[in-house]
Amino acid sequence: MNKNNDLESVVIRLAGDSGDGIQLMGSQFAVSTALAGADFATFPDYPAEIRAPVGTTFGVSAYQINLGGGPITTAGDAPEVLVAFNPAALKVSLPMLDKGALLIVNTDTFTDRNLAKAGYDSDPLGDGTLNDYQVVAADISHLNLESVKEFGLSKSEGGRCKNFYALGMLLWMFDRELQPVEEWIRRRLAGQPTMRDANIKALHAGHAFGETAELSANLSQVKLPSADMAPGDYRGITGAEAMALGIAAAGELSDRAVLFCSYPITPASPLLHRLTHLAELGVGTFQAEDEIAAICAAIGASYGGMIGVTSSSGPGLALKAEAMGLAVSAELPLLIINWQRGGPSTGLPTKTEQSDLYQAVYGRNGDTPIPVLSASTSGECFEMAIEATRIALRHMTPVILLADGYLSNAAEPWRIPELSAFAAIATNPVPDSDDSPQRRAFTRDPASLGRAWVSPGMPGLMHRIGGLEKDIDSGHISYDPANHQRMTDLRAAKIDAVAAFIGDQKIEHGPDSGDLVVVGWGSTYGPIYQATRRTGVSHIHLRHLNPLPGNLGELLSRFDKVLVPEMNAGQLTALLRANLCVEPIPFSKVTGQPFLIRELVDKIEAVRREAS
Amino acid sequence: MNDKLTARDFATSQEVRWCPGCGDYAILKAVQKALADAGADPANTAFVSGIGCASRFPYYVETYGFHTIHGRAPAIATGLKLANPGLDVWVVTGDGDSLSIGGNHLMHALRRNVGLKMLLFNNEIYGLTKGQYSPTSRVGTTSPSSPKGSVDTPISPGQFAMGCGTHFFARGVDTDKVGMSDVLQQAHAFTGTAFIEIFQNCIVYNEDVFAGFTERKTAANTQLHVKHGEPMLFGENKGKGMRFNQDTWSLEVIDATEAPDEVLIHDEGNAIVARLLIDLNMPVAMGVIYRQPAISFEDTFYAHHPSRMQRTRRVRDFIKGPSSWKVTKD
Numbered sequence: 001m002n003k004n005n006d007l008e009s010v011v012i013r014l015a016g017d018s019g020d021g022i023q024l025m026g027s028q029f030a031v032s033t034a035l036a037g038a039d040f041a042t043f044p045d046y047p048a049e050i051r052a053p054v055g056t057t058f059g060v061s062a063y064q065i066n067l068g069g070g071p072i073t074t075a076g077d078a079p080e081v082l083v084a085f086n087p088a089a090l091k092v093s094l095p096m097l098d099k100g101a102l103l104i105v106n107t108d109t110f111t112d113r114n115l116a117k118a119g120y121d122s123d124p125l126g127d128g129t130l131n132d133y134q135v136v137a138a139d140i141s142h143l144n145l146e147s148v149k150e151f152g153l154s155k156s157e158g159g160r161c162k163n164f165y166a167l168g169m170l171l172w173m174f175d176r177e178l179q180p181v182e183e184w185i186r187r188r189l190a191g192q193p194t195m196r197d198a199n200i201k202a203l204h205a206g207h208a209f210g211e212t213a214e215l216s217a218n219l220s221q222v223k224l225p226s227a228d229m230a231p232g233d234y235r236g237i238t239g240a241e242a243m244a245l246g247i248a249a250a251g252e253l254s255d256r257a258v259l260f261c262s263y264p265i266t267p268a269s270p271l272l273h274r275l276t277h278l279a280e281l282g283v284g285t286f287q288a289e290d291e292i293a294a295i296c297a298a299i300g301a302s303y304g305g306m307i308g309v310t311s312s313s314g315p316g317l318a319l320k321a322e323a324m325g326l327a328v329s330a331e332l333p334l335l336i337i338n339w340q341r342g343g344p345s346t347g348l349p350t351k352t353e354q355s356d357l358y359q360a361v362y363g364r365n366g367d368t369p370i371p372v373l374s375a376s377t378s379g380e381c382f383e384m385a386i387e388a389t390r391i392a393l394r395h396m397t398p399v400i401l402l403a404d405g406y407l408s409n410a411a412e413p414w415r416i417p418e419l420s421a422f423a424a425i426a427t428n429p430v431p432d433s434d435d436s437p438q439r440r441a442f443t444r445d446p447a448s449l450g451r452a453w454v455s456p457g458m459p460g461l462m463h464r465i466g467g468l469e470k471d472i473d474s475g476h477i478s479y480d481p482a483n484h485q486r487m488t489d490l491r492a493a494k495i496d497a498v499a500a501f502i503g504d505q506k507i508e509h510g511p512d513s514g515d516l517v518v519v520g521w522g523s524t525y526g527p528i529y530q531a532t533r534r535t536g537v538s539h540i541h542l543r544h545l546n547p548l549p550g551n552l553g554e555l556l557s558r559f560d561k562v563l564v565p566e567m568n569a570g571q572l573t574a575l576l577r578a579n580l581c582v583e584p585i586p587f588s589k590v591t592g593q594p595f596l597i598r599e600l601v602d603k604i605e606a607v608r609r610e611a612s
Numbered sequence: 613m614n615d616k617l618t619a620r621d622f623a624t625s626q627e628v629r630w631c632p633g634c635g636d637y638a639i640l641k642a643v644q645k646a647l648a649d650a651g652a653d654p655a656n657t658a659f660v661s662g663i664g665c666a667s668r669f670p671y672y673v674e675t676y677g678f679h680t681i682h683g684r685a686p687a688i689a690t691g692l693k694l695a696n697p698g699l700d701v702w703v704v705t706g707d708g709d710s711l712s713i714g715g716n717h718l719m720h721a722l723r724r725n726v727g728l729k730m731l732l733f734n735n736e737i738y739g740l741t742k743g744q745y746s747p748t749s750r751v752g753t754t755s756p757s758s759p760k761g762s763v764d765t766p767i768s769p770g771q772f773a774m775g776c777g778t779h780f781f782a783r784g785v786d787t788d789k790v791g792m793s794d795v796l797q798q799a800h801a802f803t804g805t806a807f808i809e810i811f812q813n814c815i816v817y818n819e820d821v822f823a824g825f826t827e828r829k830t831a832a833n834t835q836l837h838v839k840h841g842e843p844m845l846f847g848e849n850k851g852k853g854m855r856f857n858q859d860t861w862s863l864e865v866i867d868a869t870e871a872p873d874e875v876l877i878h879d880e881g882n883a884i885v886a887r888l889l890i891d892l893n894m895p896v897a898m899g900v901i902y903r904q905p906a907i908s909f910e911d912t913f914y915a916h917h918p919s920r921m922q923r924t925r926r927v928r929d930f931i932k933g934p935s936s937w938k939v940t941k942d
Contacts, residue, residue: 035937180935235936249927257921259694278930282923284913286694289720293687296680296717300660300691303678304699306921308691326681416936419927456658456676457696464624464671466679476626477671 009039009068011076012170015093016085016106018052018061021163026063028167028184030411032176034236039070039227041526043594044409048266048349055109055117057088067174070227073377073526075410077596081173083166085109085140087118099132104169106162108141138209140166147205148198157195161202168206178207230415237414239378239407240270243311243337246385248281250335251307253386254393254425257282259301260309261294265316266349267405268339272311291319295336299323302332303465305455307389311337313405314356315346318363325368327398328491330465331442331451334398335389340522341405342592351592352406354522355568360400361546361575367488369495371395372546374402376525379414381407383422384543390425394501395494396450402545404567406523406594428452430461438463442475448501449494495547505549510538513558516607519584521545521572524565524595531600535608545575553580563587563607565600619645622654624674630665635786635813639733640672642789643702646796647675657700660689662714664706665740666733666812683714686721689728690909697910700800703730707748708738711767715747722776724909725804732769732807733786735814736821743817755817769809770890774883774902780806781886781902785826786813791837791898798900804908825896836895840880840903843868846895856885863888865895880904 012029016022023044033040043064052059066076078098084090086109097103110125124130125137144165148158164185171178182200189196251258260275260283262268275285284306288294291312298308312320317338327334340356342348360372371391375384381403388401430452431443441454441463454461463475471478472486510517510532520528521542532539540555542548556562556576562584564573570586577583587603589595622644630636647657657675661667663682670677680688685703693701703721710718710732721728737755738744745753745762748769752761773781780802782795792810799806811822825834836846836854844854845868853868853875863885868875879885886902907915914920 031935035935037937037939184934229939231939231941233932233936233938235931235933237933241933245927245931248930252923252927257695257923259691261691279918280923280925281927281930282919282921284694284917284921286691286913288687289716292684293690293717293720296684296687297691297694299680300688300693301695302691303688304692304695306695308695322681323684330678415939416931419931455696456692456699457656459655462654462674462676464626464677464679466670466677467681468679 009066009070009072009076010081011064011066011079012081012083013062013064013079013093013096014083014166015060015062015089017054017088018047018049018059019054020061020085021160022046022061022063022085025163025167026065027411028181029170030065030236031184032171032180033065033067033174034234034413035180036176037227038067039072039229039413040065040067040411041072041075042411043075043406045593046350055086055088055114057092057118060089060092062089062093068227070229072227073529074594074597077598083170085166087114087120087124090124091118091120097133100134102134102136103130104136104138104166106140107137108139143205143209144202147202151194151198151201153194153198158198161199164199165202165206168203168208169210172207172210178203227413229413233416234413235416236411237379238270238409238411239375239381239403240274240409242379242381242414243271243375243385243403244274244278246382247275247309247335247389248278248283249382249419249422250386250389250425251282252419253422254307254389254427256305256307257284258307258309259284259286259298260311261286261288261297261301262311263288263291263294263316265291265313267341267408268311268313268316268337270408271337271339291316292323295320295323295334298334299327299332302327302334303330303455305453305457307333307335307393309335309337311339313339313341313349314343314359317356317359321364324370324398325364325366326467328368328370329467329469331396332398333392333396333453335385335392336398336400337403338400339403339405339408342590348592350405352404352523352594353567353590353592354402354404354524355571355590356402357545357568357571357575360402367491369491369546371397371399371495371498372402373399373544374522374542375407376522376541376543378407378410378412382417386422386425387543391498391501393425393427393453394450395448395498396428396453397494402522404523430454436474437461438475439473441465442470442473447497449490449497499547499550502544502547502549504551505540505542505555507555508539508541509533510536512538514538515560516563516604517556517559517561518563518565518600518604519556519572519576520565524567527595527597527600528565530597531604534597534601535604537604542572545572548579553582556580556582561585561607563604565589565595565603567595617648617651617654619648622647622674624672626671628672629668631816633815634665635735635815636665636669636733638786639731639792639810639812640669642792642796643731644673646793646800647673649793650797650800652700652800656698657702658692659702659704660685660692661704662709663740664709664738665814666704666706667709669704683709683712684717685709686714686717686726686728686730690721690724690726693726693728693910694913697727697914701728703728705730705732706739707732707734707736707746707769711747711769711772718772719776722773722778722805722807725779725906727803727805727908727910729799729802729806730808732809733812734769734809735812735818736766737814737818739814739817768890770901771887773807774887774890778807778902779804779904779906780900781890782806782808782900783811783898784808785811785822785835785898787826788831788898795900798903802903802905803911804906825894834895836889836892836897838878838880838889838897838899838901840878840900842878843872843875844878845875863892
């Protein structure tokens with residue numbers, strides 16, 4: 001923070017109690033950042049409890065944002081600015097900071113009781129703990145209450161404005177406009193005029209506080225460069241928002257309505273919420289009684305001619321497994337989105353992980369292959385939802401699209417695509433023949449092996465489908481041994497047909513051969529991208545995990561070593577070993593937190609040292 | 613063209629593979645006849661089933677059919693009905709399929725009032741898995757999994773449905789052509805979930821478990837066929853009737869010739885009487901026991917959907933979100 005004007009990017013972490021409105025404050029700051037033309041990436045990091053006990057370390061809710069001239073692809077390793085609303089927030093966040101970082105501390109909360117709750121024996125503001133940092137001590141709670149005094153609010157109502165007071169300070173600090181946030185408050189609190197005006201007042205008061213001489217000189221205004229981004233229209237977007245738009249776009253591209261059926265589960269629910277706002281795009285949402293009912297209703301919708309979509313997180317995906325097999329057997333299209341979180345069992349509901357890869361690829365009874373895709377960034381959820389639906393409709397199969405808790409909530413600037421750039425999604429026509437409807441319904445396209453999508457209501461095509469094995473040609477129930485072999489082979493061949501359709505894997509950047517390539521999938525894209533750029537090694541990022549792209553084995557064989565960082569105990573490593581006979585070096589991290597760039601840089605350098 | 617269809621037109625080419633003498637044959641015939649009588653359009657009709665003997669049903673009906681997975685038929689049928697509310701959707705299930713593994717989905721289909729006709733074939737036993745006791749088996753049922761007799765208290769499908777807020781509950785006996793024809797027609801005409809419990813005889817694993825009230829010779833004295841607005845009469849020459857005992861809050865049998873004015877008139881919209889009828893042991897109540905019409909789930913769903921599931925706007929209208937900005941080359 002010493003050379004403010006030279007900053008390329010800055011990482012800010014807001015931390016407080018889960019009831020302090022930290023996530024709201026963070027997302028509003030992200031919006032104002034976007035409008036100022038900076039690149040950014042965010043990382044909401046919050047506890048599983050809705051309102052954890054006040055003042056505890058496990059109740060700390062945080063929002064980290066990395067902003068600057070870009071390209072910004074992660075939420076940043078070490079925060080350079082920390083806003084700590086209470087001692088617990090300071091306690092939890094301090095180990096992440098590098099020395100010299102700027103701390104804005106809400107001193108009102110540093111009472112003996114709160115210090116004890118956070119596990120401090122003495123007050124860190126006075127005992128030298130913070131000597132290596134720049135500390136701005138501000139009575140934010142008190143100042144905020146003073147600023148909204150005129151509205152006659154209760155202490156708790158007035159206290160709820162303090163996130164906007166602090167946001168005002170930050171907006172001043174980063175030279176951001178107050179206007180968009182103010183407009184947002186006006187919209188959001190339109191029905192509560194007193195709270196609306198109080199929050200706006202607090203926002204302005206915080207901004208003024210930053211500006212006036214009352215504040216320590218440390219808090220001088222930081223001007224960040226605008227990002228060097230490709231021309232076009234941009235918006236800020238989270239994975240859930242991009243996924244919702246992608247699902248609606250898939251409906252538009254295939255000219256089908258979409259029925260989204262799900263059961264609430266963290267961190268998948270934001271997608272359900274987003275989709276309720278896209279009704280006019282021919283999207284319906286059905287909140288089912290459980291995870292199984294959710295996928296079954298989606299299968300029913302697909303059977304009925306709509307695009308059936310279901311979404312969940314790992315534990316919910318486990319419950320859906322039997323129904324996935326039904327969709328495979330009945331050869332019905334279905335989009336299954338899995339927002340992965342820490343496991344096993346209930347695990348870490350609000351923390352991210354990539355540990356459902358085995359479950360997605362293998363987790364069903366019988367030989368039941370399903371195409372598996374994954375999204376790498378929040379914005380990419382849009383095109384992957386389209387891609388997954390395209391495969392589901394073309395090949396008449398369920399498709400699993402893996403995302404994770406990080407992508408669901410993390411926001412980034414997104415260059416708004418033109419839907420006209422995407423090809424229409426075609427479905428297989430019903431064969432025009434004299435065969436029985438049963439046979440016509442199971443006539444498959446020779447290239448995709450997808451059958452015609454025949455739905456109840458279509459005249460003259462009545463037929464029966466189900467989960468019992470059926471004759472490969474007539475579609476009637478068959479227990480014939482040779483037929484089951486043929487059907488099993490057919491289901492495997494369908495995955496091969498998908499491989500032929502998806503095209504070749506590309507290298508993100510770096511030389512196309514050499515001593516080391518880093519292979520990743522999913523939301524590790526950001527840190528791997530940065531770490532490989534900094535070290536000059538090649539980066540391959542997979543969007544197709546089953547089937548793997550046909551050229552991947554050849555691509556990897558050009559490198560001496562393959563390093564696979566992933567937020568699980570080595571699942572892609574095993575998948576690559578099993579399918580491609582390569583021997584990758586695994587690099588696991590399962591802390592519920594994304595990779596830091598420096599962790600990856602260190603590992604890459606260590607691997608290179610071993611090689612030489 | 614539909615009025616020309618006969619029951620035979622609703623039969624498929626598939627060989628029916630239930631045990632010889634199974635009550636399912638009679639139900640299949642009754643349903644095929646009911647479809648023909650109702651002038652159902654085969655292309656606009658779908659049968660959805662779960663797993664169990666009863667769930668083979670769709671293979672034998674010349675309409676659309678989906679034999680799904682254990683207990684989940686109501687959920688799949690709900691999705692199908694939402695996708696195409698104009699379809700005539702039937703769910704065929706058994707006591708294990710709908711009340712054990714699928715109890716949750718049955719409950720929610722009923723309380724939502726999804727426009728489904730649900731046929732519960734109750735034989736009080738697991739047939740397809742070879743004779744284990746089911747959730748409707750009476751206490752003490754000896755079976756391969758309960759050699760000393762089952763200990764579970766059975767569930768009453770009717771009381772379960774009433775508890776879930778069903779809007780239609782009816783009963784029939786597999787081999788009773790007249791009674792079955794009537795309840796199937798009534799169910800077909802109902803707009804919400806029409807739930808029918810059919811007493812079905814499993815001749816292999818639970819033969820004659822309902823014989824006490826289904827024997828044709830004695831049926832007149834053991835079955836009470838209720839009709840809305842008509843007195844609750846049964847017995848030879850309709851000589852017996854049901855009276856509401858205001859002291860015990862129960863139904864009791866009286867001599868209808870002696871006190872015809874005291875015989876209760878069936879009001880199918882009365883949930884309290886419906887619950888009493890469901891619990892009657894002798895006679896056993898048949899017919900439409902409860903009917904309380906209400907808007908169906910799919911109608912509410914479409915009415916509340918801003919564009920009735922139509923695409924009235926384009927993705928481009930939404931894709932910019934609440935705020936966007938332009939990056940230009942400079």
